[in-house]
Amino acid sequence: MARKISEKLMHGLSAVALHPATAAAAILLCTAFLFLLERAVEHMPFVMLCVLGIATLLFLASRRVYFSIYTALAATVLVAIVSVLKYRTKGFDLHIYDIVFTGTDPKAFAFLINGFASYIVPVAGLMICCLIVLSIVFIRDGKHKMTTLKRTGLVAVAFALIPLSYPLKADEPRYFHYLGGFNASAFFVSFLDLRDAAIGRGIADRFAGLPDVEPFAEAGPCDMTGPKPDIFVVLSESQTDLGRLNQYGLDQKFADRFKSADGKRRELRVETFGGGTWISNFSLMTGLSSLDFGWRAPYLTTTMEGKVQQSLATELARCGYRTAVLMPMDHGFVNEGPFLESIGFDEVLDYNRIGASEYAHPDRFNFESARSFIEEHRKTDGRPLFLEVQTMFAHSPYSDHRAEDEPDSLTDSGIFELDEYVRRVAQSQQDFDWYLAQAQADSTEHPSIVLEFGDHQSFATRELVNHLYPDFAVDELTSSAYRTYFTVHGMGMDVDMTPFDFASLDIGYLGVSLLEAAGVAKSPMFAELAALRDICEGRLHFCADRAAVDRHLQKRIASGYLTVQ
Structure with a gap:
């Protein structure tokens, strides 16, 4: 009897979760929450198109519509929350290099666990809850019949739109964006730094086209007349x-x-x-x-x-x-x-x-x-x-x-x-x-x-x-x-x-x-x-x-x- 009630309850919850109105409400609520963390309405098209890009990639891989939508929203919200915590303590938004460098540095990771457990534990708990719910949605969400070619087309369209909504001016340094507390968009903007690192863009670009300079003269012996403290x-x-x-x-x-x-x-x-x-x-x-x-x-x-x-x-x-x-x-x-x-x-x-x-x-x-x-x-x-x-x-x-x-x-x-x-x-x-x-x-x-x-x-x-x-x-x-x-x-x-x-x-x-x-x-x-x-x-x-x-x-x-x- 209890099993039947449990199955009936799960079926009812799944029916609610896998409904267009629920998905639409989730999108609106997450958009409002991300706006509170971003505090810049002009950045929101970029943020939500990034969500769309994640959702289309998940849809391409899983063929599950609702799972893709909810996972993209959850991932973006979690990233923004982590960015808020980092900005509060470090004055610098979450950056992809935090994963590339700090996330792969066991000593840095151990220090964060040791010193900031009061932040990390609740976030980890929230992530576990999201994984449980999303796992259930994945199991209950039926596969869509859309072809791989069409799903790939959705991915291409989403990622073609993202650059059009880029929140910075073309020549605006991204470094200042990370200092601005734009916690919903900063992590996604930082992927461009990964691209620039891969193709070698950096400080040397400032000197392109400038006249050559003579090197410094060689340092001679250290002639100190007084004592060396x-x-x-x-x-x-x-x-x-x-x-x-x-x-x-x-x-x-x-x-x-x-x-x-x-x-x-x-x-x-x-x-x-x-x-x-x-x-x-x-x-x-x-x-x-x-x-x-x-x-x-x-x-x-x-x-x-x-x-x-x-x-x-x-x-x-x-x-x-x-x-x-x-x-x-x-x-x-x-x-x-x-x-x-x-x-x-x-x-x-x-x-x-x-x-x-x-x-x-x-x-x-x-x-x-x-x-x-x-x-x-x-x-x-x-x-x-x-x-x-x-x-x-x-x-x-x-x-x-x-x-x-x-x-x-x-x-x-x-x-x-x-x-x-x-x-x-x-x-x-x-x-x-x-x-x-x-x-x-x-x-x-x-x-x-x-x-x-x-x-x-x-x-x-x-x-x-x-x-x-x-x-x-x-x-x-x-x-x-x-x-x-x-x-x-x-x-x-x-x-x-x-x-x-x-x-x-x-x-x-x-x-x-x-x-x-x-x-x-x-x-x-x-x-x-x-x-x-x-x-x-x-x-x-x-x-x-x-x-x-x-x-x-x-x-x-x-x-x-x-x-x-």
């Missing part, structure tokens, strides 16, 4: 200058933080928001703007491995330095370890080398690991040391309370994610004080310069910064969304701060400014990069004299220092 760089993960935010008492609580040894606050311009630490590190180490690579910007550690021959590491190695990076991630995460080695770093001390048990240890753990490396280096190696320490504690997610030694008197905003972020930043800054104190204690025998910088803002402060700074816009790369800070501290030595004294300094110039501040002799290429910084008043990609930037890039290419496609 140790150089320490600290990448302060997800941190921004909270002392600039006059809300919830943050400007008072952090009034004495984020300042260099001379007491000044300095503004750094980065090229990523909410995530993408490796993008900032790429620019720091190479003196290149990731924006010049367009849509490739989030994937440069993979696409540019072995293609950058001059870097901050090679410059310091030329002057006798040992070069190393300590990173809280696995060596192969987003290919950063292999990339750093390809640009000249002697050693990459990754998650396993430092004995980490989790990605987001308090920063003190990373700093203590760095100190162990420094002490061992000084016992066994007579060279000066260049060491970057990447931290992780202030990274999202902020769904759990991670501060282990919570500072006193932090004002609560009532916004859990913001409060947790502020607590972590405060603790990270205390840990950085400890690291500075260790360098100061060594300064008599081992003078050093310590540069600290925020790699990007956190999405936890997004609404606050948006409220305080009207120009805030993730899709506007000159807005306050891309403003962080850097600090410089001389330990047992005088530091020339002139190379840093700009109203705002782009991160691509931070490395060469550090070389000058430390008194390191520059090669011809880095000397020109420093001159470019002065001509452009601290701006790189958005330099008013853009032709000068392009000539510099051409000279790198002509010298064999940069390989582009």
Whole structure:
């Protein structure tokens, strides 16, 4: 009896699902939902024609009309939801290369599972539910008698219409579309980047037809007259200058933080928001703007491995330095370890080398690991040391309370994610004080310069910064969304701060400014990069004299220092 009732119920539900009115209602509801995620009515023809294209391909393969319609709608909605989650945390829409690179990188995938389970688990549950329902629809939906030739014709028509509805202008860079939060269309637009990569379109196209340039002169010996200080760089993960935010008492609580040894606050311009630490590190180490690579910007550690021959590491190695990076991630995460080695770093001390048990240890753990490396280096190696320490504690997610030694008197905003972020930043800054104190204690025998910088803002402060700074816009790369800070501290030595004294300094110039501040002799290429910084008043990609930037890039290419496609 129960079986008969179940079969009758299933038959009734199938009859409803496999009805033209139900399919039409599903199309309308999904269209409305996708519009809410896209927020641009002019993009909707493109989005829905992409749905149609998926449906016709499924129909060609399965001959099931309703299964094809519902699967195409479900797939598009799920992609858009994932894009919303990525945009919220990273400021960059879902891209096909997230599957090509990140999706096929087990270490990156493990990090996402570990850090963003609160997002991934519900989406995975929704996907499983969709698979169950669609499987039932597949079984119940009868095969259509339309011939293969006609079904193929439908596919051809759908894919012929898609380009006619393309939402960008022909010459409009797609990179800015991915920054715009167009979560229903971005993933489909990104397939064109896959096409361009296959046929070799890229940064080199900018120089087509321009006059040839002479390569840089060969770098001679490193003639430094003064001592060679140790150089320490600290990448302060997800941190921004909270002392600039006059809300919830943050400007008072952090009034004495984020300042260099001379007491000044300095503004750094980065090229990523909410995530993408490796993008900032790429620019720091190479003196290149990731924006010049367009849509490739989030994937440069993979696409540019072995293609950058001059870097901050090679410059310091030329002057006798040992070069190393300590990173809280696995060596192969987003290919950063292999990339750093390809640009000249002697050693990459990754998650396993430092004995980490989790990605987001308090920063003190990373700093203590760095100190162990420094002490061992000084016992066994007579060279000066260049060491970057990447931290992780202030990274999202902020769904759990991670501060282990919570500072006193932090004002609560009532916004859990913001409060947790502020607590972590405060603790990270205390840990950085400890690291500075260790360098100061060594300064008599081992003078050093310590540069600290925020790699990007956190999405936890997004609404606050948006409220305080009207120009805030993730899709506007000159807005306050891309403003962080850097600090410089001389330990047992005088530091020339002139190379840093700009109203705002782009991160691509931070490395060469550090070389000058430390008194390191520059090669011809880095000397020109420093001159470019002065001509452009601290701006790189958005330099008013853009032709000068392009000539510099051409000279790198002509010298064999940069390989582009």
